[in-house]
Amino acid sequence: MKLYQSNASPNSRRIRVYLAEKGISMPIVPVDLGAREQFSDAYAAINPRRVVPTLVLDDGSAIGEVPVIIRYLEDIHPAPPLLGSTPKKRAEIAMWERRVEQEGFASVMEAVRNAAPRLANRAIAGPYDYAQIPDLVERSKQRLLNFYADTDARLADVPFVAGDEFSIADITAIVTVDFATKAAGLAIPDKHTALKRWYESVSARASMAA
Amino acid sequence: MKLYQSNASPNSRRIRVYLAEKGISMPIVPVDLGAREQFSDAYAAINPRRVVPTLVLDDGSAIGEVPVIIRYLEDIHPAPPLLGSTPKKRAEIAMWERRVEQEGFASVMEAVRNAAPRLANRAIAGPYDYAQIPDLVERSKQRLLNFYADTDARLADVPFVAGDEFSIADITAIVTVDFATKAAGLAIPDKHTALKRWYESVSARASMAA
Numbered sequence: 001m002k003l004y005q006s007n008a009s010p011n012s013r014r015i016r017v018y019l020a021e022k023g024i025s026m027p028i029v030p031v032d033l034g035a036r037e038q039f040s041d042a043y044a045a046i047n048p049r050r051v052v053p054t055l056v057l058d059d060g061s062a063i064g065e066v067p068v069i070i071r072y073l074e075d076i077h078p079a080p081p082l083l084g085s086t087p088k089k090r091a092e093i094a095m096w097e098r099r100v101e102q103e104g105f106a107s108v109m110e111a112v113r114n115a116a117p118r119l120a121n122r123a124i125a126g127p128y129d130y131a132q133i134p135d136l137v138e139r140s141k142q143r144l145l146n147f148y149a150d151t152d153a154r155l156a157d158v159p160f161v162a163g164d165e166f167s168i169a170d171i172t173a174i175v176t177v178d179f180a181t182k183a184a185g186l187a188i189p190d191k192h193t194a195l196k197r198w199y200e201s202v203s204a205r206a207s208m209a210a
Numbered sequence: 211m212k213l214y215q216s217n218a219s220p221n222s223r224r225i226r227v228y229l230a231e232k233g234i235s236m237p238i239v240p241v242d243l244g245a246r247e248q249f250s251d252a253y254a255a256i257n258p259r260r261v262v263p264t265l266v267l268d269d270g271s272a273i274g275e276v277p278v279i280i281r282y283l284e285d286i287h288p289a290p291p292l293l294g295s296t297p298k299k300r301a302e303i304a305m306w307e308r309r310v311e312q313e314g315f316a317s318v319m320e321a322v323r324n325a326a327p328r329l330a331n332r333a334i335a336g337p338y339d340y341a342q343i344p345d346l347v348e349r350s351k352q353r354l355l356n357f358y359a360d361t362d363a364r365l366a367d368v369p370f371v372a373g374d375e376f377s378i379a380d381i382t383a384i385v386t387v388d389f390a391t392k393a394a395g396l397a398i399p400d401k402h403t404a405l406k407r408w409y410e411s412v413s414a415r416a417s418m419a420a
Contacts, residue, residue: 048360049309061298068304075297087285088271094278099259103336123349126313128356135343139333146338150258 002027004046005053009033010105010179012053013210014066017171020207024077044127051125067097070168082168096162096169104147104176111140112183144186147176152192160198170202212237214256215263219243220315220389222263223420224276227381230417234287254337261335277307280378292378306372307379314357314386321350322393354396357386362402369408380412 003019003026005012019025031037031052038050046062047054055063055072063069074083084090113123114136121129123136151161151173161169177199180186188196202208213229213236215222229235241247241262248260256272257264265273265282273279284293294300323333324346331339333346361371361383371379387409391397398405412418 057298061302063298063301063305065305065308068301068308071304072297072301075300087282088267088273090285091273091278091282092271094281095273095275098275098278124353127360128353130349130353133343133345133349135345139340139343143334143338143340150337 001058002029002056003053004029004031004043004056006031006033009052010109010175011051011066013175013178014171015053015055015069016210017175017207018070018073018082018168020210021082021171021205022073022077022080024073039127049126067094067101067168082166082171084162084167093162093167093169097167097172100147100151100161100169100172100176103150104144105172105179107140107143107147108176108180108184108186111137111144111186112179114140141184141186144180144184145189148188148192148195152195155194155198160202166202166205170198171207174199174202174208211268212239212266213263214239214241214253214266216241216243219262220319220385221261221276223385224381225263225265225279226420227385227417228280228283228292228378230420231292231381231415232283232287232290234283249337259336277304277311277378292376292381294372294377303372303377303379307377307382310357310361310371310379310382310386313360314354315382315389317350317353317357318386318390318394318396321347321354321396322389324350351394351396354390354394355399358398358402358405362405365404365408370412371408376412376415380408381417384409384412384418 003015005015005028007030031043033052037043038052044050046056047064049064051064053066053069055069057063063072071083074081078085084093113119113125114132114134119132121131123130123132154161158164160166161173177188188199190196213225215225215238217240241253243262247253248262254260256266257274259274261274263276263279265279267273273282281293284291288295294303323329323335324342324344329342331341333340333342364371368374370376371383387398398409400406
């Protein structure tokens with residue numbers, strides 16, 4: 001098993017932090033996005049969407065899509081559980097992780113991809129070129145601010161994004177905040193005290209350096 | 211356990227078809243989207259995103275997000291398997307289902323929500339109003355056409371979207387095609403013979419009337 005990934009990719013970081021939390025190590029194959037290596041025939045053969053990361057199994061099967069890679073790794077390495085250990089807990093964690101991804105992570109990605117000059121015609125990751133739509137940038141930033149407000153309200157009631165336990169939902173949320181801060185200039189507003197407290201606490205975990 | 215859903219909602223149909231395939235029945239609670247019932251306090255209490263469907267368990271816990279609801283139902287009703295029965299098969303099916311959702315289903319939803327006069331300021335489902343962005347409509351339609359082309363190429367090689375077996379990926383794909391045809395006037399182009407053959411065959415399953 002080996003992981004194709006890029007240190008510059010927030011989606012790859014989601015996997016790296018998960019691996020660090022679980023104590024799983026595996027060979028890493030760097031994919032140089034700056035050199036457009038994801039568009040090579042070799043990479044397209046393992047990921048037709050031309051995105052990182054991809055997990056390649058020992059039989060050559062390729063697994064793409066971050067939550068799917070993580071679910072597979074959790075299936076074969078169940079302890080310690082980061083995706084829940086009963087059907088109900090698994091559902092609650094997956095639901096919150098997906099909300100973070102759709103409202104937070106996807107909003108930052110959309111804001112960045114529709115604005116960065118180096119991504120002209122690359123507004124959506126994948127095999128096809130799509131022109132940037134400037135009107136999307138402000139809307140996406142507003143979506144991220146709404147995500148911050150909603151998550152702050154939730155974290156005033158529960159210690160972690162999915163409830164009582166640290167989970168994959170927190171990993172996606174930390175990667176979202178760091179990506180928003182660095183790539184879109186949108187750090188957590190000071191008024192969101194519960195979200196900031198959660199961020200300081202969760203960011204201190206050793207895995208977050210991954 | 212009961213399902214809050216709307217017959218007008220393609221996301222709800224994904225669950226209805228799954229339930230029909232599995233032979234699971236449960237009480238259905240209709241949510242009247244036309245009357246904006248999803249914005250009622252009662253519904254917001256079970257789904258803070260104000261979207262359908264939501265599965266409410268006997269202890270009152272609410273599970274939202276279509277793939278999460280389906281994964282929960284599959285956990286408690288494993289036979290017949292529609293999400294795979296080994297870690298690797300589960301990963302392959304989840305990967306393909308997610309690609310269909312992101313490239314196909316989400317594209318149609320975006321095209322419709324940014325165009326329909328009744329959805330002015332409702333370009334994104336959820337608790338917040340967002341103005342429509344007309345430039346998104348054509349881009350989303352192009353994304354759907356690219357999804358059709360990619361899926362046609364895949365179905366020239368394998369009988370079902372995720373490979374050898376009928377799965378949840380086929381359900382999401384059928385709901386996408388029917389929604390695109392009805393709501394965006396984008397039926398499968400005649401040139402995509404493998405995709406059309408798959409569509410005719412899978413659409414004939416009794417579950418698809420759900």
